[in-house]
Amino acid sequence: MAPPSATRRPDDTEPAHLRDPADQPFTIDRYAVSDDLLPLARRFWIPVWDVPAGAQSTQRVLQYPVSLIVISETYARFYGVVSGLSATTLEGQGWGLGLMLQPAAGALLTGRRAREATDRDIDVADVPGLSGIRPELVRELMRPSPRDEQARAAARAHVEDALRPHLPVDEEGQLVNAIVEDVEGSPELLRVDELCARFDIAERTLQRLLHKRLGIGPKWLIRRRRLQEAADRLRDTGAELAGIAAELGYADQAHFTRDFRKATGITPGEFAARFR
Secondary structure: OOOOOOOOEOOOOOOOEOOOOOOOOEEEEEEEOOHHHOOOEEEEEEEEEEOOOOOOEEEEEOOOOOOEEEEEOOOEEEEOOOOOOEEEEEOOEEEEEEEEEOOOHHHHHHOOOHHHHOOOEEEHHHOHHHOOOOHHHHHHHHOOOOOOHHHHHHHHHHHHHHHHHHOOOOHHHHHHHHHHHHHHOOOOOOOHHHHHHHHOOOHHHHHHHHHHHOOOOHHHHHHHHHHHHHHHHHOOOOOOHHHHHHHOOOOOHHHHHHHHHHHHOOOHHHHHHOOO
């Protein structure tokens, strides 16, 4: 088993996070989970922020099709898949310990159809599969120095230990993980029927499976990946909107602009201007 911090990634920008490069009140460090937990979880992230008095920093994210666990000084929550734009406002000083789960994990931990948790957050204490997590222990570890690597490692290890009783992941969950991984790693995939053909599964069966285990449908999966990829490409100061629209399979630039603005609240041009 690889040590939890073996593949730590420093504060980088990923497609899901619509971060304004001019907004610098915080850092985010990302850590791999232990190898045995990969069927259940993708990675940890630990933000630490220091926002000037009287100011706010709002972080907007086009979330991945997964559930999250977040523990901070003031709350410990399980988040279902967020179908729209996720926004978190930071104030003062603080920290968080987040765990991005795998697609299969949401329904497995809640014991419910994932649809019941979509666009909702639930206190960790009310999630049956998270009864082993002790938020106060995480706070005791992190509170003295949220940037201390030993404290971070101990907090991550505690959360991982609480998840291990749910291994191994069931076959249906493994299938859902594989479907989402294929969508996220296949920019050429633009239609649901193509996804069905890849897994030799009927469209209605695929829809029922994803609504049960993720709380969303296959069209949303493909659209969300395209929008995340668009955000990533728009960070390239030399990118052209028409070219991005064509490469992502949009009929024209107008359709791309409409889709991006509906999802993020700003146009592709406005987002790209942040990086010039």
